[in-house]
Amino acid sequence: MRILIIGSLQGELGVAARIAASRGAMLDQAETIESGMRLLRLEARIDLIICDVSRDLPRLMAQLANERFTTAVVAAGAQDDEAAAVAAIRAGAREYLPLPPDAELIAAILAAVSTDLPSALVVRDPAMLALLAKAEQVAQSTASILITGESGTGKEVLARFIHAQSRRARAPFIALNCAAIPEALLESELFGHEKGAFSGAIARRVGKFEAAHQGTLLLDELAEMDIRLQVKLLRALQERCVDRVGGDRPIPVDVRILAATNRDLLAAIDAGRFREDLFFRLNVVALHIPPLRERPSDIPTLAQHFVDHYAALNESGDKRLSESAMARLMDHAWRGNVRELENAMHRAVLLTPGALIDADDVSIETRHVAPVANAVSARGEPGMASLVGRRVGDVEQALILETLQHCLGNRTHAATILGISIRALRNKLRDYAAQGAVIPAAHNGVAA
Numbered sequence: 001m002r003i004l005i006i007g008s009l010q011g012e013l014g015v016a017a018r019i020a021a022s023r024g025a026m027l028d029q030a031e032t033i034e035s036g037m038r039l040l041r042l043e044a045r046i047d048l049i050i051c052d053v054s055r056d057l058p059r060l061m062a063q064l065a066n067e068r069f070t071t072a073v074v075a076a077g078a079q080d081d082e083a084a085a086v087a088a089i090r091a092g093a094r095e096y097l098p099l100p101p102d103a104e105l106i107a108a109i110l111a112a113v114s115t116d117l118p119s120a121l122v123v124r125d126p127a128m129l130a131l132l133a134k135a136e137q138v139a140q141s142t143a144s145i146l147i148t149g150e151s152g153t154g155k156e157v158l159a160r161f162i163h164a165q166s167r168r169a170r171a172p173f174i175a176l177n178c179a180a181i182p183e184a185l186l187e188s189e190l191f192g193h194e195k196g197a198f199s200g201a202i203a204r205r206v207g208k209f210e211a212a213h214q215g216t217l218l219l220d221e222l223a224e225m226d227i228r229l230q231v232k233l234l235r236a237l238q239e240r241c242v243d244r245v246g247g248d249r250p251i252p253v254d255v256r257i258l259a260a261t262n263r264d265l266l267a268a269i270d271a272g273r274f275r276e277d278l279f280f281r282l283n284v285v286a287l288h289i290p291p292l293r294e295r296p297s298d299i300p301t302l303a304q305h306f307v308d309h310y311a312a313l314n315e316s317g318d319k320r321l322s323e324s325a326m327a328r329l330m331d332h333a334w335r336g337n338v339r340e341l342e343n344a345m346h347r348a349v350l351l352t353p354g355a356l357i358d359a360d361d362v363s364i365e366t367r368h369v370a371p372v373a374n375a376v377s378a379r380g381e382p383g384m385a386s387l388v389g390r391r392v393g394d395v396e397q398a399l400i401l402e403t404l405q406h407c408l409g410n411r412t413h414a415a416t417i418l419g420i421s422i423r424a425l426r427n428k429l430r431d432y433a434a435q436g437a438v439i440p441a442a443h444n445g446v447a448a
């Protein structure tokens with residue numbers, strides 16, 4: 001883990017930094033928010049920022065949001081300064097680290113941040129085991145790999161597994177969700193930009209390609225990339241160098257590319273939305289992850305894995321699933337795949353006080369449309385009568401917001417279930433928010 005400390009290392013914050021280093025963290029330090037942001041733009045591999053509360057924390061948070069950094073921030077300040085702690089959390093800090101620092105607390109914070117990183121691969125199904133064996137076999141090569149599968153099947157965890165098995169394991173693994181970045185900014189996100197390259201380019205920033213130098217770059221939801229940018233991506237792959245936006249010379253990069261998508265790229269090629277030459281370049285090796293409903297033998301192992309994980313995280317003691325709870329899980333369609341199962345187990349752990357999680361403690365819904373619930377049965381068959389008299393726009397809004405709620409705020413997942421692009425979903429949410437609707441917050445570190 002790499003931590004950026006913003007503040008002086010002279011006092012107690014320095015003690016906290018040394019404790020973090022003794023627990024294996026790598027440290028960067030900056031005295032001011034400006035110099036911290038500079039480091040972040042050029043380093044782009046920082047997992048956590050610890051910021052002294054004497055610095056302008058709200059400004060740091062605003063700046064991070066503005067530049068689309070999702071790095072977690074922990075505020076550090078005096079133990080008895082309750083007002084500072086409240087202000088820090090209100091400003092968006094993940095935690096408040098009281099000073100003088102407590103070694104155990106620092107260890108707990110580091111553990112909490114690293115649990116945000118995707119967990120290890122848990123696999124039991126024979127088809128998945130065969131897929132892992134193939135992934136392991138190709139991991140050593142430098143070939144590009146195209147990972148396909150429905151949303152939530154584990155494409156990113158598989159990509160991390162490949163990186164970990166490769167000769168590049170010690171270099172960075174960088175993931176970029178192409179759908180989560182506004183189209184106009186994706187080029188600079190990929191290739192970086194020079195200061196003043198466009199309005200808003202307040203300083204030079206390295207792109208994900210440079211950040212992943214000698215390591216692996218995962219281009220997630222690649223099908224969402226604009227066709228003009230696909231041309232630039234192809235050139236970067238062929239020539240092994242990138243042009244920063246506003247830059248005047250190509251910069252050599254050594255990056256292994258993994259691409260992931262839940263769309264049918266061949267259909268996108270036919271529709272003229274995806275370049276065939278880029279497809280062939282990326283699809284040197286193809287790995288397809290089956291949906292969870294097609295590998296039921298993974299369900300019990302994964303379910304217990306998530307129960308153990310969240311029980312440990314919440315310090316709620318050992319828990320296990322009853323036979324009837326397990327039967328319920330086996331019976332469910334899991335449209336949201338492993339992500340949906342993980343969320344369901346997280347909820348079950350939080351809501352079950354005892355050691356045994358029973359069927360009733362597992363809240364999974366087969367329906368996806370609550371406010372028009374009367375109109376859609378548990379099996380998903382529409383009952384049109386109760387929809388009559390409602391405006392199309394209202395029904396659509398209810399459908400979108402309830403689906404988002406069902407996905408615990410996860411935009412990517414909700415867009416997949418709704419069958420619309422994540423961009424279209426974001427636009428709708430923006431409109432609803434402007435009209436005063438309450439929008440479910442994004443969890444799991446997913447950008448709003």
Ligand SMILES: Nc1ncnc2c1ncn2[C@@H]1O[C@H](COP(=O)(O)OP(=O)(O)OP(=O)(O)O)[C@@H](O)[C@H]1O
Nearest residue numbers: 118119120121122151152153154155156157338339
């Ligand atoms: N085999 C697995 N073992 C353990 N955890 C898994 C496994 N597969 C998926 N997960 C977990 O499920 C969640 C979703 O996985 P991941 O983000 O890799 O899916 P994805 O296919 O990339 O989704 P999307 O297409 O929406 O980006 C993550 O929290 C991940 O850690």
